[in-house]
């Protein structure tokens with residue numbers, strides 16, 4: 308194990324890092340921080356939740372010259388929520404040094420961003436569309452940038468985003484450091500990436516599998532029509548602390564969130580058609596736990612680090628193995644454990660095997676739970692509540708009444724009644740979901756480069772086909 312001290316960081320950064328509670332460097336941090344400090348270009352690939360943000364963030368902040376008021380580094384991220392999260396982490400790393408970090412992303416008032424840009428941020432973290440917007444307005448100048456980071460690089464170099472990235476890099480000096488990070492880096496995308504880099508060092512944290520071992524992975528083979536009842540039974544049995552349910556389309560996400568609410572679950576949806584204010588408020592509620600189920604499209608699959616996510620349910624099987632890796636990676640982060648369950652319709656079983664082959668990890672088959680099992684699960688939850696009440700509360704006020712009741716009724720009937728009242732019986736309120744057609748059978752070769760369209764930022768600038776679904 309390598310400590311941060313051994314990496315030769317300044318005492319200012321050491322202080323900030325220990326304030327963040329980091330003791331040892333994770334493998335990707337230990338491997339890439341020294342290279343970045345030497346100004347090498349780096350492609351860093353390591354599993355989800357293993358600290359890639361700090362891997363690029365620490366050397367980035369270390370190299371900021373506090374006597375220079377120009378923008379010195381830009382970090383580009385595929386979604387707005389991720390841009391915000393990364394900027395918060397960079398802010399923490401730079402807190403003792405007092406580095407100024409500014410997130411800029413679509414959906415936020417541009418005038419406000421322009422005012423913030425005038426306050427001389429050292430680091431900009433943004434989504435591609437909004438960065439280009441500010442470059443064109445001349446409210447963002449990049450001629451003093453010495454470091455560019457692409458977080459979720461493969462996603463951003465996917466068809467549709469690659470032109471945006473190229474356009475941004477065209478405004479940054481050639482003499483620069485370029486850092487690319489992701490948990491996945493398909494070969495053809497890596498080749499595109501290398502065009503933007505100078506003699507890059509490829510750092511892959513050696514792992515047998517693409518996914519982290521601390522996520523238990525299951526699949527349930529199931530007909531489309533039975534998915535929803537199965538989901539609610541699983542929720543009843545597993546009582547996740549926080550769960551993310553991924554659906555294939557925006558409509559799917561809206562319908563699922565509504566259906567879950569109908570059955571009494573605290574769920575809300577997030578996808579690219581919602582206003583930015585709504586997206587942020589849904590995410591905030593989820594982090595605080597005032598809702599415990601987040602229903603999402605792939606817009607929430609990449610990079611988001613929310614502690615307490617114990618379960619990921621793929622209500623619809625992901626489009627490609629990369630999406631699978633990132634979706635399930637929202638749990639099992641920073642050494643914690645997690646459970647991922649993927650629903651697959653009989654016609655999609657080939658897609659499941661394709662995912663397994665790519666991730667080099669088999670999912671374990673799980674039987675769809677029965678209604679009785681769901682009831683048992685809820686009963687268990689009720690008993691836990693009862694026991695916790697005994698432990699945590701002063702019950703003296705209630706004891707007189709209890710004693711009186713026990714004179715008239717037998718103790719087993721009384722306790723059974725209490726459990727029954729506390730048990731949330733599985734709700735079978737009928738709900739209506741529009742059926743999603745199964746994924747088309749894969750044409751292997753075409754997969755990465757041609758298969759997907761631009762997504763993420765909602766501005767329309769270039770006349771390009773875009774996914775209307777995310």
Ligand SMILES: Nc1ncnc2c1ncn2[C@@H]1O[C@H](COP(=O)(O)OP(=O)(O)OP(=O)(O)O)[C@@H](O)[C@H]1O
Pocket residue numbers: 328329330331332333336353354355356357358359360361489490609610611612636637640641
């Ligand atoms: N050295 C460390 N010690 C302890 N915790 C750490 C360390 N580095 C990072 N973390 C924590 O680990 C969690 C995951 O980090 P991060 O979000 O950077 O992962 P990631 O590799 O970027 O994952 P993803 O591929 O999903 O984007 C964060 O909560 C972060 O604060």
Ligand SMILES: [Mg+2]
Pocket residue numbers: 359360458610
């Ligand atoms: Mg990340």
